[in-house]
Amino acid sequence: MKKDIDIPQVKNVFIAAVREKHEEYGSLDWNIYLINDRAEAIEGVLIVSKGYDGKKETSTMRHSITNLPPQSFAKVEFLQDDVLQLNNEFSVSFFAEGKMFHKKFVFQKNSINEKALQDLPVMPKKGVLLK
Structure with a gap:
């Protein structure tokens, strides 16, 4: 039965941790973003x-994100500094092409740091990227 279920592979959808200055408090915070680098929108996005x-x-x-257009990104959540010492898991499910997609992204503990920054697809910023 399980072998009969078609679960398509997720491509061009990423999770990134981006270090940004908080406008109100002036602090540098890590924020998590979902990036859609696909040619079509993804819909009904659920992130746990x-x-x-x-x-x-x-x-x-x-x-949840109702609709994330192609070549775009959305802020998901703020990460407090003390949780960077933990494994941080983001389970992402969405609909596209008339199918349901699912992928689990995991930042290993202490992997979100300034040394791991790289250019990000779609976003004009640097961050720690999970593919």
């Missing part, structure tokens, strides 16, 4: 996130 490491675990957060 959590941080974990052994006995430590954060609350599970759920986010």
